[in-house]
Amino acid sequence: MDANRTNGNTYGIHGNNNESSIGKYVSHGCVRMHNKDVEKLYEKVQIGTPVAITYSYKGFVDLTKIYGYKFQGYKLKAN
Template sequence: YGIHGTNQPSSIGKYISNGCVRMHKSDVERLYEKVPIGTKVLITLSNEDFKTLAKKNGAIK
């Protein structure tokens, strides 16, 4: 899957291609500074909060 910025904000959150996650450029820039290359990412559709998802997926105890 690709996680990247887009110059078409209307495409964010929509199923445009097979697997890409589109973000606003400013959000990509903030994440780039904080998230190391190789960080595992969970892509899911859920109504659960981040802490609950992290616990279920072993990211926190």
């Protein structure tokens, strides 16, 4: 991984073997994911895909509009 040409030592988005650490401030900037979720994304996201890491209560659709991305995401399921 090459985050801002830093050889991956600034930010990482990766799976891990400590499920209790996901979603907590326990690293130096990494985004920890469930391994099964990383496996799902692996074939869908190309190396070099731009990523915006943000903290917000807004949904993905709203955030893509704010950051100027084209949303090509999921289909909502009816309750």
